[in-house]
Amino acid sequence: MRRPYVLLSCAMSVDGYIDDTTPERLLLSNAPDFDRVDQVRADSDAILIGATTMRRDNPRLLVNSETRRAQRAAQGLPPYPLKVTVTNSGDLDPDLKFWHHGGEKIVYCPDPVVPKLRESLRDLATIVGLGPTTDLARMLDDLGQRGIQRLMVEGGGTIHTQFLTQGLADEIHLAIAPIFVGDAGAPRFVNPGDFPGGTGHRMTLAEARTVDDVVLLRYLPKQASGSTTS
Template sequence: MTSRPYVLLSCAVSVDGYIDDASPERLLLSNAADFDRVDEVRACTDAILIGATTVRRDNPRLVVDSAERRERRVALGLPAYPLKVTITASGDLDRGLNFWHHGGAKVVYSPDAAVLKIRRTLDGLADVVGTGPAVDLGVVLDDLGARGVRHLMVEGGGTIHTQFLTQGLADEIHLAIAPILVGDPDAPRFLNEGCFPGGAARRMRVAEVRPIGDVVLIRYLPKEDVCGS
């Protein structure tokens, strides 16, 4: 059997748990030093995954910005950019978005019923893989493992992060907490409601707490609790 990749969830949040506000402009929660840290983490991964809602809403390039880090990857025999991955249930994707036109190879996972629609829309911009009657993260991880992906960085949004955590598929969380309060019930949050393994009685292990300017990075290991069980 092919090994599934190590899954890292990465997210910047406000003190009250929001990943954005409800305005048309993206809220920048990280500072310059933390953006650079994220770029370094990206450079050390095999693939970066975001949900299709984030692709549409934020229109990100989702690349390694540092030329030096890209050169380091190439020197190690790796592509200059990690594989870019998105997941869509509806298949509603726009071929004009930045995601498709920057960086290296791309792959889209969707229910089987949406595969033909996506292939027609993207027309060669990405590999498209069906996961059965619905989005199946287990199939996604198995397929990424078969592609040689050993380390997967998941950058959101909230629905995707929630799915990985409720299904017990995340190995590590990088949570960058910005000194900002959003307080808008219409704004997206890091996590949605869900049935998480162990429930509210379970406490995850903290691997690191580090200030980065005015941002605090906390690394959690969700498959380990404070008792090490």
């Protein structure tokens, strides 16, 4: 059994923010980049967001292109990837859009939270306990057992930080928008943490290209700069 390949996907401002503090979601990407992200979703077996992002942004988290959904179906795949979230508290409103669009959903949480979620969500999602804490490595093992080979992680900052500090991310897609947010209270791509190798580890830059006025950087965090990529 192999764990899925983990790809972190994030759009951020030049100064490292993924949103501002206004009630409306800050759209950092442009139309071509949103379409690129839709392709990455279509190429994934599962998409994960954290509970905080669910509550803040209330996303549907779908493959929006009908053509891409049809291509998935032609390959014998469900039209939409599995949707995954992780929560410590279990405070997830059953009215969130996440539950009512797309295909199957899984919620991972600590064992003590399982009964609460099963009562509140009922048949909206499969609830899986991860032991006393939200153990992301154990979650990846479970997803691998379910046949998930490629997991796309769309945030937020806490989730990205956990995957990176625990050495669980295989690839990072950073879309850099040509704006500044400048709000100290706004969420960032990652939070402070103990990252493997610290400042002595330079990741491999696998790709850098423009998508209209956005720059896409694709990093391989487990590979040191200068190593050979496959």
